[in-house]
Amino acid sequence: MTRSFTPPARVLLGPGPSDVPARVLLAMARPTIGHLDPAFIAMMEEVKALLQYAFQTRNGATFPISAPGSAGMEACLANLVEPGEVVVVCRNGVFGGRMGDLVGRLGGVPVFVDSPFGEAVDPDQVASALKAHKDARLVACVHAETSTGVLSDVRAIAQVAHAHGALVAVDAVTALGGVPLAVDEWELDAVYAGTQKCLSCPPGLAPLTFNERALAKVRARSHKTASWFLDLNLLMGYWGAGGRTYHHTAPINMLYALHEALVMLEEEGLEASWARHRVMHERFVAGIEALGLDMAVAPAIRLPQLNSVSVPSGVDEARVRRRLLEEWGIEIGAGLGELAGRVWRIGLMGAGSNVRNVNLCLDALRAALAG
């Protein structure tokens, strides 16, 4: 007979998931009700309003996709890309590369704007790509690259895209709640996020928002999107204003968790959450430098919620991670792609971005590096 699973005690300081507060875990454990129950539908409306706050948008089409962040990427692109369309894809990490793969699967033609891993997307290069590909109707980029710890200026990228008649689709999986993001003010057309980073919620949902320009492109499609599950025309009937048309069965308890996590964000205040991530990051960086270690990313483009720390030469990076996990219960992340073996990725995300974790992580690193 298989036994019930009891997870080990961990402190999640990797690239996500981040630690989930007891309030959110307990919200998730409330009894499941039906997805067409009037009480549940009222809660869905609150989730939409809370997500509008988190995204800083009035977009009516703002709701969570019923699957993790990767499905948010897929929902975004599967609705916006039609076969044969050229899409400018900004690639300065793993997730930009994934967007390009997906554009190709959808029958689109990705044109990459490449920056080295560890650097931000250059809006001038995006402009050049749009000049060279006048038929491009979409620019896809990542706000907070989880694979490198780099912040790109998606507002500037959106301005460039719009100047060339293209829409912009933004990956805000790691950004939402952790760094300033203003969907309406910055005129971002389509944005998706995740729950397991700075929202302090378990993984499993992907908040999404589309503005009117993006919705108009979806409504004017000449081919139905290949995905029934992610078709925004159908999802709007389920999540949109007015009567609910049955689509899929929403992940009820995950939505309880997201609701509670967003209530907590509203209680703290979005600006206060951004400021907390910033202050804890500065405290962490000071500690890292005091240990004689270097941050891998330039100060101006560092993500406060995901800190890439250079592995000193001669240090076995996997051994350090293993010691942190086994001796301290601390999970930190390895480098991905070009940065594999060269950095540790240390997340200070959501509720996990606090003084106790900063101190704990620095103490543990000091001990592990001492041998």
Place this chain on the structure above:
Amino acid sequence: MTRSFTPPARVLLGPGPSDVPARVLLAMARPTIGHLDPAFIAMMEEVKALLQYAFQTRNGATFPISAPGSAGMEACLANLVEPGEVVVVCRNGVFGGRMGDLVGRLGGVPVFVDSPFGEAVDPDQVASALKAHKDARLVACVHAETSTGVLSDVRAIAQVAHAHGALVAVDAVTALGGVPLAVDEWELDAVYAGTQKCLSCPPGLAPLTFNERALAKVRARSHKTASWFLDLNLLMGYWGAGGRTYHHTAPINMLYALHEALVMLEEEGLEASWARHRVMHERFVAGIEALGLDMAVAPAIRLPQLNSVSVPSGVDEARVRRRLLEEWGIEIGAGLGELAGRVWRIGLMGAGSNVRNVNLCLDALRAALAG
């Protein structure tokens, strides 16, 4: 400020979700850990083994898709259907129709085998369709049609498909755990299910199993599937044997819930679970007939876990459902599609299939129909 959400007390006797036992809810509330944590990876292996038991298969490719049942349908078809391929789609309810829509979105050509809503799929009609469309390489059908309460003989359909050189893809969303299903013995090539029906787990995951024939078709694809999120070639790297290759972030806490629900299924025993669903169904039917009501589906093809009861003429069916919800806290389902307004769909699924619920539902129906 938005307040925390507290769901109303409900007894879920609709088409799903079904009531979730406290054991499963509390398992879901255990602290989130990382999806690459050795302890989590060990739990994933147990989930796979428990799903093999539930599906009665030795297929290595047996794991849950990280999204609800509809995404299971999509994972199944998006991997098995290539552009231009003919697929015989058995349609005796809403979910067969959805499969046909999806085949079309994927560039396939659906050929429908239609049966009236409320009747089972006729294997002879499937044989005729395969004779008329010799290029068909796949038959898609629903084991337990949630929209009508009808069981089809998927074993016979699989035999017909194989005799004509086609594979069979089976929707077992409502079937798994509630009625006999033997993937290997019946030679079902690709099967997907849901968690929120007879497994007594919240919605949000879709157990899936592919045999070697189905995997060979996926490996031999000439086009990558349109979905990155659901690409089985990538998912096998994440869930398959050997090292874990990062794909998406699994919905950790939902997987805790599924693990616990499957441990409970193993403790009860699959045959015992099937028998309990059967016995409670018989008790329920006897009570319905004692109330002077009629079952809408012929006895031989009735689903024990989803009972379609005919609405008597002159009765306002929506008012009865509303009274059950408001006065008794009981959720039952309305008819879907052709059966809208004509039946109630009463679920006795998973842990909810018990004497207390049968008696409660019959009492409530008696009271609501009395005026």
